[in-house]
Amino acid sequence: MSEPLNPDDFVITRRRKKFKFAMFANSSLCFELDEWKRAAIDVVEVGAGTGFFSVELASRHPEQTFLAVDVKGDRLQKGAYEAEARNLTNIRFLRARADQLLEVVKPGSVSQVWLTFPDPFPKKRSAGRRLTNKTFLYTYTKMLNKSGSLSLKHDSREFFMWSLEQLVAYGWHIDELSFDLHDSDLSDDYKILTSYETRWLGEGLVTNFVRAHVPKNQ
């Protein structure tokens, strides 16, 4: 027989949820979509999780502005507290979905979009949720400026190859490509570890990497 439900468990859960929301709301670097005013952002990380990757990039490039976007506020909040601890003023954390990105940045204004280990949604019927499908690629095209590019890091070769096919099919040109980023000569910035990567790299994970752009008319 299953255990009887204890109402106190739900009180604790609700408190914990409120606590997580409060942590997010208490950081001046964290925003809900309805608080966000479209600002000039150079680099956007989509599905950023904790956003530690963007935090490190922001610390290396104080001349650029960064935005880490995720649906999960409790993850973003961790990056925001790290950015505050490092006194970074060039990064923000936004709780929003990828399909809302065109409400977030001015079209044609972003230099770099990063997709770091997006959920692969391996089932065919879930392809519509993959952040490298046709609809999302169109969104990134709209966000990027004329010289802007999209970068993807991923451990799943299957998801990565599928994403490469999408890029080529929808007119993206491949600028840089590696099937083992950490054993390549590519930029050290690309090799900054995300939270996900830190967890799995020691267990044989190999990071696939591509940077691509869509040629835009003058």
Ligand SMILES: C[S@@+](CC[C@H](N)C(=O)[O-])C[C@H]1O[C@@H](n2cnc3c(N)ncnc32)[C@H](O)[C@@H]1O
């Ligand atoms: C596998 S995790 C990777 C997190 C982080 N990039 C890293 O490498 O540590 C995928 C992240 O994408 C977020 N995500 C999934 N679908 C999303 C969507 N449609 N819009 C925004 N974030 C999304 C999830 O909440 C999760 O934090």
